[in-house]
Amino acid sequence: MPMNLTLIRYFMAVVETGSFTRGAERANVTQPTLSAGIKRLEEALDVALFERGRGAQLTPAGARFLPRARLLLQEWTTARRELRQAQAPRQRLRLGYIPGLPQHQLTTLLGSFIAAHPDTSLEILEAPAANLSRRLQLGRIDAAILFLDQEPGEMALPLFRQRYVLAVPPHHVLAHRSTARIADLQDQPFVIRPHAEIMPAAERLFAAQNVRPRIIGRVESDAGLLALVQAGVGIAIVPHWLPGKNVATLTLPELRETHRVGLIWRDAEGAAAAQLREFAAGHDWDTEVQHPIIGH
Numbered sequence: 001m002p003m004n005l006t007l008i009r010y011f012m013a014v015v016e017t018g019s020f021t022r023g024a025e026r027a028n029v030t031q032p033t034l035s036a037g038i039k040r041l042e043e044a045l046d047v048a049l050f051e052r053g054r055g056a057q058l059t060p061a062g063a064r065f066l067p068r069a070r071l072l073l074q075e076w077t078t079a080r081r082e083l084r085q086a087q088a089p090r091q092r093l094r095l096g097y098i099p100g101l102p103q104h105q106l107t108t109l110l111g112s113f114i115a116a117h118p119d120t121s122l123e124i125l126e127a128p129a130a131n132l133s134r135r136l137q138l139g140r141i142d143a144a145i146l147f148l149d150q151e152p153g154e155m156a157l158p159l160f161r162q163r164y165v166l167a168v169p170p171h172h173v174l175a176h177r178s179t180a181r182i183a184d185l186q187d188q189p190f191v192i193r194p195h196a197e198i199m200p201a202a203e204r205l206f207a208a209q210n211v212r213p214r215i216i217g218r219v220e221s222d223a224g225l226l227a228l229v230q231a232g233v234g235i236a237i238v239p240h241w242l243p244g245k246n247v248a249t250l251t252l253p254e255l256r257e258t259h260r261v262g263l264i265w266r267d268a269e270g271a272a273a274a275q276l277r278e279f280a281a282g283h284d285w286d287t288e289v290q291h292p293i294i295g296h
Contacts, residue, residue, distance in 0.1 A: 005076055007041040008069050010034050011049060014056050015066060023056070091120040093272035096132040097145040100222050101261070102241050105285055106145075113279045120272050136266050143265040143273045145280075147197060157277055158262040160285040163240040164198050166250045167225070169232040175248035182209050182254050189234040191217035191225055201257035202237055 014023035014034070024034040042049050049062035058066065097106065114122055125132075125141065132144040148156055166185075168174050174184065182205055190213040192199065206213065216234050219225055225236040230246045243249045263280050265273040 005073065007037045007044070008072055010037040011041055011065075011069055012073065014038065014050070015058065018056050020056060091117075091272040092123065093120055093143070093270075093276060094123045094125070094141040095143050095145070095276065096125045096127055096135060096141045098129050098132065098147065099126055100239065101145060102285075105283070109279060109283050112283075113276060116279070117272075117275055120275070136264065139266060142267065142270055143263060143276060145261065145263050148260045148262040148264070155266070156262050156264045157281060158260050159280060159283075160261055162259045162261055164237050164252070164255060164257065165240045165243070166235060166252050167229045167238045167243045167247050168235045168250065169229060170246055170248050171232070172235065172248065174235075174250060177250055180250045180252060182206060182211050182252065185213050185235075186211050187214050189214050189216045191215075191219060191228045191234040191236045193220065193222060193225055194218055195220075196222070196237075197259050198237055198255075198257060202255060205255060 010023065010027055010029075013026040014020055017023045017026055020035060020038075021031055024031040027034055029037075038049065045061075045065065047061040047065075048059050049065060051057045051059055095110075110122065110124070114120075125135075127135075129146045132141065132146055135141045136144055145159070147162075148158060166174075166180055174180055185206075192215055217228055219228065222238055222242055225238055226242060226244070226247065228234055229236050229238075229243075237252070237255070240249075263277060265277065267273060
């Protein structure tokens with residue numbers, strides 16, 4: 001005789017309530033229906049589960065069957081939950097970010113978001129700002145972390161302000177100082193990232209004071225700049241959170257330019273993007289802590 005889970009639920013209802021009457025109430029059936037179900041279960045197992053004439057007291061066979069019954073119901077519940085989750089559509093969040101963001105803050109944000117939203121499929125892309133803006137407009141990504149315009153719109157969340165410092169080798173003539181003037185940089189060996197966001201402002205400042213640093217190297221990444229400074233090849237203007245060990249940093253009071261980094265998104269109604277906004281808004285963007293970088 002086949003056995004079904006309804007009969008096992010009848011059995012567990014009696015065991016857990018200690019009574020056929022209360023068991024029937026819990027199972028939402030009449031007592032005769034429950035009793036008939038228990039009888040069918042006993043016939044399927046070919047054992048007596050309850051002592052006849054002694055209420056809901058289990059027989060030795062019933063006591064042995066009890067943990068198996070619990071396990072069967074637990075496995076059925078787990079299987080149903082897993083199948084439902086597998087069939088439910090997962091949210092997708094396509095996030096882009098520009099090269100050169102603080103690694104620790106960014107990876108902590110993404111890791112925390114994934115842990116809190118395992119039902120969201122996160123896809124990430126590192127690319128230049130122009131590329132990300134175009135992809136956002138075309139709907140190929142849902143959100144991006146990049147430099148914001150001076151007046152960000154409603155679909156933008158400022159995260160932190162990026163300042164800039166002068167990085168010099170530890171034995172450089174300026175290393176013992178805390179600040180430097182633009183005039184101090186005349187003829188100094190410079191390494192630059194030509195497409196860095198700070199370059200236009202720096203070039204205007206140097207030109208206004210008729211100062212010509214000696215550019216001896218051009219690289220494509222802030223990491224490359226830092227490596228050359230650490231090796232003593234030259235000096236560089238870098239984001240204030242970038243320098244680490246073996247590099248001295250000086251402020252340049254005349255270089256007041258800062259850039260606001262923020263999150264922008266395409267669909268104001270997108271649930272996944274809204275969840276990321278909440279995480280990013282409450283995230284610790286303590287850029288005073290110096291960390292290595294991701295990418296350029």
